Amino acid sequence: MPLSVDLLVAPVLRCLHHIRLSRIIGMLLVILIVIPLITHWYLGSVDGTSQTHDLPGVDVLGKFQAMDPEELRHHVHELHRIKSSVSNELLELESKRQRLQGSIGHYNGEVEQAKSELESARNELATLKLQLRQTQKELEETMEAHRPRVAQPHRILPSEDDNVLIAPPASSLSCRQHTCFDYSRCSLTSGFPVYVYPTEDSIFPLDSYIQDVTLSSLEQNLYLSTNPATACVYVVIVGTLASRLGPRDMERKLTTLPYWRGDGRNHLLINIARDYTAENLFRNVETGRAMIVQSDFMFSQYRAGFDIVIPPVFTWEAGRDAWDSIPPQVPAHREHLFSFIGEKDSSSVKASEKGGLLYSDDASRRNAAGEVDVLADLVAIENNDDDNLLVKVTCGGDSVQGLRGEWKLCGKPVERQQVLRQSTFSIIIVAASSVMSSVLTTVRLYESLKYGAVPVILGEQVQLPFSEVIDWQQAAFVFPLARVSELHFFLRTVSDNDLLKMRRQGRFLWETYLSSPQAILNTVLSVVRTRISIPPKTVPEEPSPTIYNEDTYPLLLEEVEPISETGMEFGPVEPPYDSPKFLRNFTTSVVDKHTLWNTFPGPFYLYPYLPTDPVLPSEAKFLGSGLGFRPINKGSGGAGKEFQESLGGNVPREQFTIVMLTYERESVLINSLQRLLGLPYLNKVLVVWNSPNLPSEDLRWPDIGVPIIVIRTKKNSLNNRFLPYDVIETEAVLSIDDDAHLRHDEILFGFRVWREARDRVVGFPGRFHAWDGSHQAWLYNSNYSCELSMVLTGAAFFHKYYAYLYSHVMPQVIRDKVDEYLNCEDIAMNFLVSHITRKPPIKVTSRWTFRCPGCPQALSHDDSHFQERHKCINFFVQVYGYMPLLNTQFRVDSVLFKTRLPHDKQKCFKFI
Secondary structure (H helix, E strand, C coil): CCHHHHHHHHHHHHHHHHCCCHHHHHHHHHHHHHHHHHHHHHHHHHHHHHHHCCCCCCHHHHHHHHCCCCHHHHHHHHHHHHHHHHHHHHHHHHHHHHCCCCCHHHHHHHHHHHHCCCHHHHHHHHHHHHHHHHHHHHHHHHHCCCCCCCCCCCCCCCCCCCCCCCCCCCCHHHHHHHHHCCCHCCCCCCCCCCEEEEHHHHHHCCCHHHHHHHHHCCCCCCCCCCCCCCCCEEEEECHHHHHHHHHHHHHHHHHCCCCCCCCCCCCEEEEECCCCCCCCCCCCCCCCCEEECCCEEEECCCCCCCCCECCCCCCCHHHHHHHHCCCCCCCCCCCCEEEEEECCCCHHCCCCCCCCCCCCCCHHHHHHHHHHHHHHHHHHHHHHCCCCCEEECCCCCCCCCCCCCCCCCEECCHHHHHHHHCCEEEEEEEECCEEEEEEEHHHHHHHHHHCCCEEEEECCCCCHHHHHCHHHHCEEEEEEEHHHHHHHHHHCCHHHHHHHHHHHHHHHHHHHHHHHHHHHHHHHHHHHHHCCCCCEEEEECCCCCCCCCCCCEEEEECCCCCCCCCCCCCCCCCCCCCCCCCCCCCCCHHCHHHHHHHCCCCCCCCCCCCCCCCCCCHHHHCCCCCCCEEEEEEHHHCCCHHHCCCCCCCCCCCCCEEEEEEEECCHHHHHHHHHHCCCCEEEEEEEEECCCCCCCCCCCCCCCCEEEEEEEEECCHHHHHHHCCCCCCCCCCEEECCCCCCCCHHHHHHHHHHHHHHCCCCCCEEEEEEEEEECCCEECCCCCCCCCEEECCCCEEEEEHHHHHHCCCHHHHHHHHHHHHHCHHHHHHHHHHHHHHCCCCCEEECCCCCCCCCCCCHHCCHHHHHHHHHHHHHHHHHHHHCCCCECCCEECCCCCHHHCCCCCCCCCCCCC
């Protein structure tokens, strides 16, 4: 029975009267803790008792106890039967559940596949719509083009009907290009045919040396013609033996030339001086309308813009093949600040005996005294020990006598060479004021340029070789004689940058125009051709013999699966579109004349396109000059979606050609080719088959939507990578190894970057040249670095223009070194481009190396590979005379890379 609350509380209240407050508080706390515990225990006891009476197991147990054994056994069997029936039903339900789950998974897979196919169909539809828009744009451009594309007209050549006798001018001294040259024989499309009178039966006596020089130099000339009836220009070679003839005899012999036509129109009279004492053969000779080409000219004789000054032709080396005899271009400053060694001709005060210069005694004395005063100033400056000047006014040994009044050339060539190798500047004092040019002046200029002493010419009246087209101010200083007292001050102010630039330009001029008989004669003809605005011959293309021909067909893979590595569409897959050629073939020769003559490689070839072709202003593509342009979103711009639909940029649309070098790695090659399926803007693929063995007969080639041309090479050479094959019909070339796996977005990003830097090599793996201070040499380095100076051409874009230069203009010894080591072709290309542009390459994306799973080990993993590359770099530096590679400290990523965008905008590239 429950306890009464009153009975419990009453005694407590009685005790409160006798207890302190603190004890009361303690007791209350005890009561508040104890009473809930007692209450919890009481309620728990009551609930436990009631639950015990309500358990169903108690009644069931009693029921089983009341059953007899037989009834109990029957009941157990019934329970087992029910259990078995329920288990079977459960198993059946589980089986049905699994079948339903499989069906659901199958249907989910079909749904996902349908979604994927729908997305693919949408992308394909978008691509087709884009291609349709591109085709419509091309059609509109074709219909709206007001001017058809200019093609070269038929070649127009003169005939015998054009040979009309015209009276010669009153005086040949009045001849100029516009008055004495017959343009009717030289159509713009004639090709500039040149006829050279035979030297073996020349009307002028020629020694064997002149004959050999002429034959060996001109027989390789591109313009040589054997048909005099259609020639534009006629060349007459005159040697030093003609000095035995008098002026009237010279005139009579000239008029007997079969194509002289009374006045010598379009004739070049080339007086080849083969030694220091060559004479002015055509002084006081009536030459009619013929042009005179020689080294010595008087002011009264020279016809500006008509006659041509050339250097003498000695037994000199051939240009770029003479690299081993030329000193390096650095350091900028050498032992001597400047040098001059010469001796004044004492016979200048006497009368001329050979028809040379004629001075009055007073004039000769004043001129000689003035130049002695000049050298007195130079000798006084020589005492300045700070710059160690070298000035000598007496020869004291061997010397060469020039024109009357001209300073003698002192010493033997080897002795002068030694002095010039140690001189920063070389002083050249020209002859008397009545002399336009002379042999000795040209010899001093030649030697100074060759050995890297920047020429300092005293005498503004001088006419330097080919000055009509060569800008000598870029390679030499020309001062009036009166500036000699300030010469030392001026030369000390020249910075190293300017000094090395002039030295480099001087070597280019020497190699290209002065170094050999062939260079001199080619330059003479090119000067005349440039005057009459005829473009040069086109640069040779490399034939592309294929492994497969009309009788043999390559086997094709049955199916090639496209590879989607980024889930993005990168533009329309267009049919092949070739880059237009020779759009500036005539304008280049006129508009860019100065640039062509004064920059590498010179004016001797016409190229289909140049990386430096001018770019239109931005609005021109919308205002009358939009042919071929594909601006982003029609000029409105946009993010990733609009960006991928058009090429944009500053130049018209174009494509690129892949050149893939391979050597007996068929499975690797085929795998790399398959990865190119669906690559936008791809024109074709050239597989350069470097192996002497043909591909396997059962080798199957993938169909990637563009032509795959397999080139059969003459030999196994890495130089084959850069041959200008005639089947390459795009300006952009992607050179790639067969084991270099690039994603489509990487290739297209590199292509877009190259379109904005067409004169550079744009690639992926970077390398650099490092200075070895202990050995004072260069090292090739592939370590990770924050600076680079090369990109490997195993994955790089370059302009086809550089393939022409690599194969036809770059020194042959470099290509020979590549063949010797079977290595370094990529270094050679980087050297060449940096030498021409004075710019470093451009690296794109973060790739530093390539990994090709399953590929055989490459040659680059061999230790000797790096040793050879060290040697290559130092050898190439010797050939060029300096290190052309330049460092760069940045790489290029896309504009919106790592930029946070709104959810409705797309990046240009996801991973770049």
